[in-house]
Amino acid sequence: MVTGLKKGEITKDYITKLNFPPFLKKIFLLLAVIGPGLITANIDNDAGGIATYSLTGAQTGYRLLWVLIPITVALIMVQEMSARMGISSGKGLADLIRERFGLKITFYTIIFLVVADLGNTMAEFAGIASAGEIFGISKYVSVPICSVFVWLLILKGNYKTVERVFLIGCALYISYVISGFIIGPSFTDIASAIFTPDFKEIQRSDFPIIVGLIGTSITPWMQFYIQSAVVEKGLTPKDLTHSKIDVILGCSTMVTVTIFIVICCAATLFNSGIIINNAKDAAMALAPLAGKYASTLFAFGLFNASIFAAALLPLATSYYVCEGMGWESGVDKTFREAPNFFSIFTGIIAISAFLILIPGINLFNILIWSQIINGILIPIVLLYIIKLCNDPDVMGEYTNTPIYNLVSYLIVFLMVAANIIFIYFEIKKF
Amino acid sequence: MSVFDAFTDITLNFSDLIGTPIINEEKNKVGSLTDFFVNYEDIFPEVLALQFKKNNQVFYVRWEHILSFSRKKIIIRNESPVGRSRTFPKICQKKTVTNLMASQFSGQAVEYPPLGKVILDRQIVDTHGKKVVRVNDIQFIRVGQNIRVTHAEIGMRSLLRRLGFEKLVDFFVKIINPNAKYLTGNLLISWKYVHAIPDKTVHSNVRLNLKNDELNNLHPADLADILEDLDPHSRDLIFKELDPEMAAETLIEVEPEIQPMLLKFESPERVADIIENMGTDEAADILDDLSHDIRERIFENIEDDEIQENIQELLEYDEDTAGGLMSTEFLTVKPEHTKSNVMQIIQDELDDMETLYELYIIDDSEKLIGTCPLNKLLLQKEDLKVGDLMITNDIKCLTPETHWKEVANYMSKYNLFYVPVVEKDNTLLGVVFIDDVLPWLLD
Numbered sequence: 001m002v003t004g005l006k007k008g009e010i011t012k013d014y015i016t017k018l019n020f021p022p023f024l025k026k027i028f029l030l031l032a033v034i035g036p037g038l039i040t041a042n043i044d045n046d047a048g049g050i051a052t053y054s055l056t057g058a059q060t061g062y063r064l065l066w067v068l069i070p071i072t073v074a075l076i077m078v079q080e081m082s083a084r085m086g087i088s089s090g091k092g093l094a095d096l097i098r099e100r101f102g103l104k105i106t107f108y109t110i111i112f113l114v115v116a117d118l119g120n121t122m123a124e125f126a127g128i129a130s131a132g133e134i135f136g137i138s139k140y141v142s143v144p145i146c147s148v149f150v151w152l153l154i155l156k157g158n159y160k161t162v163e164r165v166f167l168i169g170c171a172l173y174i175s176y177v178i179s180g181f182i183i184g185p186s187f188t189d190i191a192s193a194i195f196t197p198d199f200k201e202i203q204r205s206d207f208p209i210i211v212g213l214i215g216t217s218i219t220p221w222m223q224f225y226i227q228s229a230v231v232e233k234g235l236t237p238k239d240l241t242h243s244k245i246d247v248i249l250g251c252s253t254m255v256t257v258t259i260f261i262v263i264c265c266a267a268t269l270f271n272s273g274i275i276i277n278n279a280k281d282a283a284m285a286l287a288p289l290a291g292k293y294a295s296t297l298f299a300f301g302l303f304n305a306s307i308f309a310a311a312l313l314p315l316a317t318s319y320y321v322c323e324g325m326g327w328e329s330g331v332d333k334t335f336r337e338a339p340n341f342f343s344i345f346t347g348i349i350a351i352s353a354f355l356i357l358i359p360g361i362n363l364f365n366i367l368i369w370s371q372i373i374n375g376i377l378i379p380i381v382l383l384y385i386i387k388l389c390n391d392p393d394v395m396g397e398y399t400n401t402p403i404y405n406l407v408s409y410l411i412v413f414l415m416v417a418a419n420i421i422f423i424y425f426e427i428k429k430f
Numbered sequence: 431m432s433v434f435d436a437f438t439d440i441t442l443n444f445s446d447l448i449g450t451p452i453i454n455e456e457k458n459k460v461g462s463l464t465d466f467f468v469n470y471e472d473i474f475p476e477v478l479a480l481q482f483k484k485n486n487q488v489f490y491v492r493w494e495h496i497l498s499f500s501r502k503k504i505i506i507r508n509e510s511p512v513g514r515s516r517t518f519p520k521i522c523q524k525k526t527v528t529n530l531m532a533s534q535f536s537g538q539a540v541e542y543p544p545l546g547k548v549i550l551d552r553q554i555v556d557t558h559g560k561k562v563v564r565v566n567d568i569q570f571i572r573v574g575q576n577i578r579v580t581h582a583e584i585g586m587r588s589l590l591r592r593l594g595f596e597k598l599v600d601f602f603v604k605i606i607n608p609n610a611k612y613l614t615g616n617l618l619i620s621w622k623y624v625h626a627i628p629d630k631t632v633h634s635n636v637r638l639n640l641k642n643d644e645l646n647n648l649h650p651a652d653l654a655d656i657l658e659d660l661d662p663h664s665r666d667l668i669f670k671e672l673d674p675e676m677a678a679e680t681l682i683e684v685e686p687e688i689q690p691m692l693l694k695f696e697s698p699e700r701v702a703d704i705i706e707n708m709g710t711d712e713a714a715d716i717l718d719d720l721s722h723d724i725r726e727r728i729f730e731n732i733e734d735d736e737i738q739e740n741i742q743e744l745l746e747y748d749e750d751t752a753g754g755l756m757s758t759e760f761l762t763v764k765p766e767h768t769k770s771n772v773m774q775i776i777q778d779e780l781d782d783m784e785t786l787y788e789l790y791i792i793d794d795s796e797k798l799i800g801t802c803p804l805n806k807l808l809l810q811k812e813d814l815k816v817g818d819l820m821i822t823n824d825i826k827c828l829t830p831e832t833h834w835k836e837v838a839n840y841m842s843k844y845n846l847f848y849v850p851v852v853e854k855d856n857t858l859l860g861v862v863f864i865d866d867v868l869p870w871l872l873d
Contacts, residue, residue: 326564
């Protein structure tokens with residue numbers, strides 16, 4: 001399935017075999033369970049994510065920082081629900097949606113999700129193209145080469161290695177944190193922006209950003225991914241606590257990086273009144289740290305995020321589509337055995353890469369709009385998840401508590417409200 | 431007057447039938463058909479009752495109250511008794527009369543869930559195609575005054591039918607290619623081969639086909655494939671039902687990552703049973719992946735000391751060397767044994783040996799002194815001593831530390847299917863068979 005453990009990988013059983021003192025063993029066990037939460041949270045900082053957060057800082061300064069707090073709470077809750085669902089049912093999300101809600105709902109939902117994923121993959125290639133352009137490489141060179149590379153990576157690559165390299169690459173984001181401290185912004189200003197939001201200051205132009213922020217932090221496809229990853233690891237209800245720690249840890253690191261991206265962009269770009277139109281502009285946010293190397297540092301981070309997400313995303317999409325529609329899947333199968341599986345991720349990569357290559361396309365716009373589409377679709381997926389988490393046939397004894405439900409539905413309500421207001425303003429533009 | 435006067439087709443589809451209005455003789459609507467209750471004890475289950483919904487409440491009516499059945503509407507008798515339950519209470523057939531009448535409830539009186547809930551959109555095991563598939567639709571056949579479930583349907587056609595696009599797609603396909611296979615191909619799995627996967631909703635004792643034991647007739651390699659395709663919960667439930675021999679053979683074929691997961695929730699006694707049913711080299715491989723404590727507990731439960739010793743010996747070798755690949759089940763004889771002695775020994779010990787190609791002749795200190803292919807022995811007309819037949823010079827053998835790549839090269843160079851493994855002083859330790867090396871070559 002999704003992550004495909006290989007022989008000799010670090011599994012929980014392997015660790016319990018080793019002769020370490022119990023305390024150390026507990027830490028290692030935790031590390032073995034951790035993974036899904038950490039990865040999915042860091043995928044948030046992909047091309048679309050970096051673009052959206054940079055734009056937030058550049059366009060609104062610290063004004064919208066407070067939005068990140070409810071978003072992070074929502075993210076933690078949603079990921080926890082998906083992980084809990086995977087652990088107690090032992091099944092993937094698409095599987096459960098098909099079993100509980102039937103074929104029609106599954107089919108139409110999947111269509112929308114695939115379109116969103118296509119947009120997201122386009123965003124990843126846009127990220128690759130932008131990173132390339134910072135180095136002076138034309139998108140007509142970088143994109144085709146990278147799309148073939150990604151395709152081969154999926155077919156031949158050892159998944160675990162891909163994830164590990166990706167995570168290591170994510171360490172590059174520390175550059176934003178360091179940059180943030182170098183700038184030395186007023187932390188009281190930041191704190192008050194986060195904890196005492198000024199609602200009167202919300203403008204019409206903020207809503208695309210808000211919906212984009214929601215969409216880039218809580219992407220629909222990630223929910224399928226984390227549940228499959230948890231099932232793949234063979235976690236049992238005993239691991240529920242560890243899994244929750246995994247989720248909270250992952251989301252905390254993600255939101256820290258996010259806040260610093262916003263701070264950097266706010267302090268450097270907003271204050272200078274620079275409007276971001278492309279990645280080069282966004283790269284300037286790292287100037288305090290890296291000076292003239294700001295662009296290079298930024299480009300590396302962007303490239304790392306984009307290329308691995310470009311591999312994980314189409315693959316995850318193929319998996320959940322085949323799971324929901326009842327088609328054969330698995331990278332170890334031949335094309336003849338699993339034609340739909342291979343066609344889907346090949347198609348997504350090919351189409352996204354092709355669309356990106358259209359001359360004159362505004363890469364940055366794609367980055368932002370793909371996240372907005374996510375933001376519109378995510379409440380629907382959330383409703384499914386909440387409904388499933390309340391079904392004892394699925395969860396056994398681990399259904400949601402009433403308070404949890406209340407908060408969850410509240411979150412969905414807020415998201416839908418944000419979407420509606422956003423769409424209303426967009427329509428009014430015409 | 432037949433129930434099917436208004437209905438001429440022989441086959442019916444679940445997806446077509448759902449939603450049909452149920453009315454009584456006075457044309458009052460009673461509800462809409464939502465599901466069927468069937469007798470799971472038949473090979474091709476007969477429909478016992480219809481489940482229907484009215485005002486969002488769920489009811490059922492037994493088949494005998496139906497006057498007319500068709501795609502457009504179903505007419506039932508006035509005042510038909512209607513049950514209010516999401517499950518169908520199956521009244522147990524065995525009623526023995528005793529003084530207390532308590533045995534009316536003997537045997538398992540079971541609540542049957544409806545057919546669609548148990549099968550539709552869920553994964554099942556197709557024991558004919560030997561894989562796990564997801565059911566898109568269910569097919570019935572009209573038999574006399576009743577209908578019976580005959581097939582589970584998978585594939586594109588049923589998918590499109592459920593979505594309501596069947597006619598549309600048929601239309602276009604006919605235009606493009608009237609002879610397309612798509613138009614006539616229905617992927618139907620006979621109900622005989624449909625095996626429900628138990629989980630929280632499908633109680634493990636509701637088997638779709640109580641007379642069907644196809645699952646136990648599968649080749650272990652096929653069953654292993656099926657288990658790999660299932661989610662962990664269902665996998666465990668099915669594995670628990672297997673007898674130790676089948677469990678052992680299946681366990682060997684399953685991916686190494688899944689092996690420990692299957693044994694995780696079994697008792698040490700059962701694991702020991704399973705271990706005893708497999709070759710010592712395979713047992714060693716599996717036990718190697720478990721933690722020390724669990725391994726100890728399993729060893730305590732293994733009754734046969736010899737097996738236990740052999741496994742422990744094998745565990746000392748690394749799994750990618752000849753020592754890790756070899757099996758300890760091989761036939762040894764002394765040079766003075768005659769052909770008839772050997773035949774007797776074979777008859778006595780055959781149970782413990784999976785494959786027998788060659789005899790290994792050892793001296794009193796267990797050192798290998800000669801080999802003799804079995805066919806050579808069998809072809810002898812006289813009752814010769816093995817010592818006269820055996821080959822003693824240039825015996826091809828390997829030491830246990832040999833890396834598997836060298837083992838493979840060696841066996842390829844000398845065209846060997848099997849090669850003995852000996853210590854430096856020629857003590858015979860085991861035999862490596864070519865099929866043990868294959869998985870390493872394929873990785």
